[in-house]
Amino acid sequence: MPLMGLAMTAITLGTLSTVTLAPMPSGYELAVSIDGTEGSLERVEARPSSEWNLADGRLNITAIGTQGAVRSPFSYVTLPGYWVGDLVLTFRARCHTAPEVMGRDVCAIFGWSDDMHYTYVHFSNFTDAIHNAILKVDGADRAPLPPAAEPRAELTGAGWHSFRVERTMADGMIRGYVDNSDTPCLVARDPEPWAGRVGLGSFDDLASFDDIRLYVRTDRTTLDDILAPGAQVRQLATGFVFTEGPSWDAREGLLKFSDIPSNRINTLTPEGEVGVFVEPSEQTNGTFYDARDGSLLGCRHWARDVVRYAPGGVATVLADTYRGGKFNSPNDCVLTPTGAIFFTDPAYGLGDRPSEQSVEAVYRLDPSGEVSRVIDDMTKPNGIYISPDGRWLYVADSIDQTIKAYRVGADGSCSDGRVLGELRAEEEGVPDGMTMDTHGRIYCTGSGGVWVFGPQGELIGRILVPEPPANCTFGGRHLSTLYMTARSSVYAVETRATGFMPPVTASGAE
Secondary structure (H helix, E strand, O other), X not given: OOOOOOOOOEEEEXXXXXXXXXXXXXXXXXXXXXXXXXXXXXXXXXXXXXXXXXXXXXXXXXXXXXXXXXXXXXXXXXXOOOEOOOEEEEEEEEEOOOOOOOOOEEEEEEEEEEOOEEEEEEEEOOOOOOOOOEEEEOOEEEOOOOOOOOOOOOOOOOXXXXXXXXXXXXXXXXXXXXXXXXXXXXXXXXXXXXXXXXXXXEOOOOEEEEEEEEEEEOOXXXXXHHEOOOOOOEEEEEOXXXXXXXXXXXXXXXXXXXXXXXXXXXXXXXXXOEEEEEOOOOOEEEEEEEOOOOEEEEEEOOOOEEEEEOOOOOEEEEEOEEOOEEOOOOOOEEEOOOOOEEEEEOOOOOOOOOOOOOOOEEEEEOOOOOEEEEEOOOOOEEXXXXXXXXOEEEEEEOXXXXXXXXXXXXXXXXXXXXXXXXXXXXXXXXXXXXXXXXXXXXXXXXXXXXXXXXXXXXXXXXXXOOOOOOEEEEEOOOOOEEEEEEOOEEEEEEEOOOEOOOOOOOOOOO
């Protein structure tokens, strides 16, 4: 059903028409507004190969270009921020295509995370009426639902039209409305909506846009829904050099974490008592607790391998080479329900030693001991986790400052990598370690603190930490305490959430 209160009234003025601003949709709030005044071009990101200008208080396409692998729409701008969830995009548009050129087109874009992953809704006028023709997802046409017989509105060469596009997550539908109608002229399904930029564009040689507004729901999840009432980030222990790799040992009821430069894995009780688990640790970085036998998986920077630490601290090497070459410096890992281990291998721990791998990649270590390279298109893969349903692998990239999501196949392969979210802010820190709760929300350390994202990439907020954090994990009796390793200290905050630890159904440790 269309959202209430969004009807627009057209007012004719000479040969042009203006449209009164749409009232605020009930249950929504204005997130972004671009009104065509000075500074508007600074608030949008235009495709580099196209040219836009600001004239007469409107954003105008003045040239359309083609460049690289970027597919249609051929000219577009995107609004600031990454957005997901229930959205309403409203704008006015005017097409200027010469009369002899067939078709006038306006596009609304959702979930633009990179040049290969986006959804766009295409209002076209090939038959002198807007129709229900196209919804593209990741460059492929998706079959629309049967077109609405009415209304049918002409996209004239001189006229301004108002557009409203709604995306609702509950039914996965996208609906498009033109001018004053409360009946959609375009209805289609977005099968897998993801976070990304929202924007608009056109295939036409010339087009103008004005009164661009993006609305989001007011009842979306916030940090107040996640943190416990009155929760404050508190320092549990300090005096370390560079803390990393936290894992909650459920059997012993304590936290284990790395201090990389000190070449040690420490323990920390809920009362704040610090002990030593392993020393020397070969500069172990990321760790992951295996509930099957109480052992600890570790990524050893200096030794360039992945090991299993028995409860007593004895290390057994699980993998140290791929196709005859040593790994760069395994960084972080996650254990999957099948018993396979995914781990990242950037070059941070190489020092002055030469790399024996052609890329900084992500690998899968099967229980049989076989190692496969599953991701090779990242710059600096770092933190890693797997979704509760096992379908998606999330990997942080410290240089690109993003989290990417990869589809996990039945054979453990990874494909269809897309940007889930960006972690860019002024404070010190880059995307690093991550964990997840049982709702599939992602907690990733980064600039200023721990960034919390919804399962499809909606940025919920940041948990600010006094020192730049490098990694985090859930622990405590109910897995509701979020532990954060940050430079010289370990911090914690109480939450309403419950940490997700992949239930390993395969047999015990090899």
